[in-house]
Amino acid sequence: MNLSVQLFAGVAEAVGSRLWAGQLPEGARVADLFAELAKQHPQAEAVLRISFASVNQQFAAPDTVLTATDEIAILPPVSGGQDLPFEITEQPLSADAVLAKVRNPLCGAINVFVGTVRELTQGKRTVFLEYEAYAPMAVKMMEQIAAEIEEKWPGTRVAMSHRIGKLEIEDAAVVIAVATPHRAASYEAGRYAIERLKEIVPIWKKEIWEDGTEWMGHQQGPWNPLRPGTERTE
Structure with missing residues (x-):
């Protein structure tokens, strides 16, 4: 056609x-x-x-x-898209920028998680990483995670940014910010957010080592993205 x-x-x-x-x-x-x-x-x-x-x-x-x-x-993203709470981007990430998306007068605590590229993984030396994402769906899954968090911890604001492309050692790969009325909820919701991101958001990384490469996807056991969100306790 x-x-x-x-x-x-x-x-x-x-x-x-x-x-x-x-x-x-x-x-x-x-x-x-x-x-x-x-x-x-x-x-x-x-x-x-x-x-x-x-x-x-x-x-x-x-x-x-x-x-x-x-x-x-x-x-493409409309003007002001940089301020959207959920994004997949090839640009370097700023923890301050993600934090600014969730701060508000009603929050009593903000938890910011920054995941970075480490040099050693199980004894292997990483040279750099390459991230790939199914961007439109990834954003929708981030929105779903935020909805799950709102149900579990009412009044929480969530923002997530994940970088794709080539990342060097110490580069930030993901930044997640959660703002909650009280301190304890910020820790719990922040951990929930990163664990659920690993479970259901379609993002993959390719580890480039000194002696080879490997695509890494879900790393939390058997992959089941349709599993209902549950609060992790480990």
Whole structure:
């Protein structure tokens, strides 16, 4: 089927056009469109990772089936997107910036977790890491985690930023901030947030060692992202 897709801002700039016209098989989905765009325009892959599709002027999930008559657009983050509470980014992370997203007059405590790249893992020396994410879904899963936290610890504000791409030793890979009315909840909610992120957010890292490489995904035992959120006690 023939598709006509409107492109905006950074996506249009990276592709070099405000309109993409091409063919996809019948039954193709939004994810297929993004894959085809990235294949044809690899220079646009970075901005496509943080963009969303609009189908008939409604945000569309990656599995949305497309038709030739749909009005389709690819939308990069809107202005002010840097202040969104959940993000996947190739830019260096700032703990202060993530903290600023959750602080408010009603909070009595803010817990900030910063996960960094360490040099030694089980005796192996890491040279650097490469992170990859399914960005649109990763953001949605972060939103789900925040909803779970709000249910368990009412009044909590959550912000999460995860970096992708190549990271050097000591670089921050993830920053999570939780603001709660009371101190104890900030510790509990902060730990819950990072553990759930490891369980359900589609982010992978490639360990580059002195003597080899390995993709690392879920590291908490058998992977079951459909498991209902439970508070960890270990």
